[in-house]
Amino acid sequence: MRKFLVCLVILFCGAITSFCARIKDITSVEGVRKNLLIGYGLVVGLDGTGDDTKTYYQSIANMLEKMGIHVPVSKVDVDNVAAVIVTAELPPFAKPGMRIDVDVASVGDADSLEGGTLMMTPLFGPDGVVYAVAQGPVSIGGFNVRAGGQGVQKNHPTAGKIPNGAVVERPVPSVFKDESVLKLNLNIPDFVTASNIAKAINSKWPGIAKAVDPATVMVMVPPKYRGRFVDFVAEVQSIETIQDRIAKVIVDERTGTVIISRDLKILPVAITHGNLTVKIESTPIVSQPPGFSPGTTVVVPQTSLTVREEKGHLFVVGKKKKEVMISDLIEALNKIGASPRDIIAILRAIKAAGALEGDLEVM
Numbered sequence: 001m002r003k004f005l006v007c008l009v010i011l012f013c014g015a016i017t018s019f020c021a022r023i024k025d026i027t028s029v030e031g032v033r034k035n036l037l038i039g040y041g042l043v044v045g046l047d048g049t050g051d052d053t054k055t056y057y058q059s060i061a062n063m064l065e066k067m068g069i070h071v072p073v074s075k076v077d078v079d080n081v082a083a084v085i086v087t088a089e090l091p092p093f094a095k096p097g098m099r100i101d102v103d104v105a106s107v108g109d110a111d112s113l114e115g116g117t118l119m120m121t122p123l124f125g126p127d128g129v130v131y132a133v134a135q136g137p138v139s140i141g142g143f144n145v146r147a148g149g150q151g152v153q154k155n156h157p158t159a160g161k162i163p164n165g166a167v168v169e170r171p172v173p174s175v176f177k178d179e180s181v182l183k184l185n186l187n188i189p190d191f192v193t194a195s196n197i198a199k200a201i202n203s204k205w206p207g208i209a210k211a212v213d214p215a216t217v218m219v220m221v222p223p224k225y226r227g228r229f230v231d232f233v234a235e236v237q238s239i240e241t242i243q244d245r246i247a248k249v250i251v252d253e254r255t256g257t258v259i260i261s262r263d264l265k266i267l268p269v270a271i272t273h274g275n276l277t278v279k280i281e282s283t284p285i286v287s288q289p290p291g292f293s294p295g296t297t298v299v300v301p302q303t304s305l306t307v308r309e310e311k312g313h314l315f316v317v318g319k320k321k322k323e324v325m326i327s328d329l330i331e332a333l334n335k336i337g338a339s340p341r342d343i344i345a346i347l348r349a350i351k352a353a354g355a356l357e358g359d360l361e362v363m
Contacts (some may be wrong), residue, residue, distance in 0.1 A: 023184065023197055024237035027217070030183035035090040035172055037131055041121030043104065043113055043138055046080040049157075051108035059083050063119065082110035086121050086134050088166050095171055099164035102134045112157035113138050123166060134166035179229040182219040182236065189215035192244035200241035247358030249347055254363075256340030258347070266329055267355040 042063055043050075060081055061072070088102040104118055116138045123132040140160035186194060194211040201209035201219055208220045225232035247264040251257075288297045351360040 020240050021243045022237065023200070023239050023241055026188070026193065026241075026243050027184040027186050027197065027237075029233060030185050030216075032092045034092065035125060035131070037088045037090055037123035037125055037166075039086040039121045039123040039134065040107075041084055041086050041104075041134070042119045043082045043084050043106075043110075043116035044080065044119060046082060046110070046113065046116045048079050049111040049114065050079045050082040051106075051110050052079060053109050082106050082113060082116065083108045084113070084118070086118065086123060088123055088132060088134065090125070090131055090168065090172065092172070094168045096168050098168045100132065100166050100168065102162045102165040104138050104160050104162060106158040110158055113140050113160050114157055118162060118165065129170065131170045131172070132166040132168050134162065136162045136165040138162055179226065180221050182221060182229075182233060184217040184219065184236075186215050186217070188245065189213075190244055190246075193242075196242045196244065200239050201236060204235075204239065249351075249356070249358060249360045250363065251344050251347065251361070252363045253344060256344070258340065258343050261358065265357040266350060267357070 040059075042059060060078065064070070083106070084104045085107050086102050086104055088100050090100065094100070102118075102123070104113065106113060118135055118138055120133060120135045122130045123134055125131050138160040139162065140157050184197065186197075191211075191214045194214050194217055197217045198209040198211040201217075205222055208222060210218050212218050219236060221229065221232055245261070247261045249261070249264065250259040286297065347356070347360060350356045
């Protein structure tokens, strides 16, 4: 059954190495990216599942101090508060007042954040500036119940999310200072794809695009689009081009999954497959001495050894001096009854023999 599933994955996921795609789907505009935010806060309202370590009591005392309530750290003794790290991604062109999702994760020894509420927490960027403020009830999507020395846990109760839990307070500075040049960065750097993108753009506006390297295409904005940079980017991103990818075999040894590009080629190879089974059995036999004799009763193990070797079959994939497609290899592997582990070993051997015209990536 596992062999059938693996072959199904190979055929279904095996995409051709060249296909049409919009420039928008395979590139990103340089400077247009998400920005990471982080903050330190407190989650309150927990039902006895908060932090027990007194190291975090200083945070509670500091929070109360900001509210005008002075409480010595030595007097703080609560278990319904948890110290957490709050993270978020600030999307490009976010404006003040917009809301974004935040992730909350415990940094102490809290058992669960279920039912807790995050207190107002400023979120900082890498430059140390506050770009958003987070607050709200935490949704963990799980639970952690313990009683009588036993417990039941679902998902991760010490981490959760607050949908729309942060308000943007400061926009990221604009990246479009020079609207005369558009730089496109490829999601997967490739010489052929970069050249195809430049050709596709030049077919609409001759001479304005140039592939600088496998990851960058530089586009000069035509004079009629000066002042209308957004319109120009929209038109460029809607252009379709041909994306080229390296033929690749991806192997996940933990699950036995093999994913192969459909256009992967191999040189003619001969493959043999057979299993050797060694079976050792030990049967205890009781040996008793004759009556009234000085001997003693002993247990003597009787061991049997059986060796069974399946007949190996040699299959030749492909014709002499001609490349073959992956479909030929799969047909041959199915004939010899190869299991997922066998397929992985065979692919490695083919790669080592120099007959695999592509990359072999082991996860």
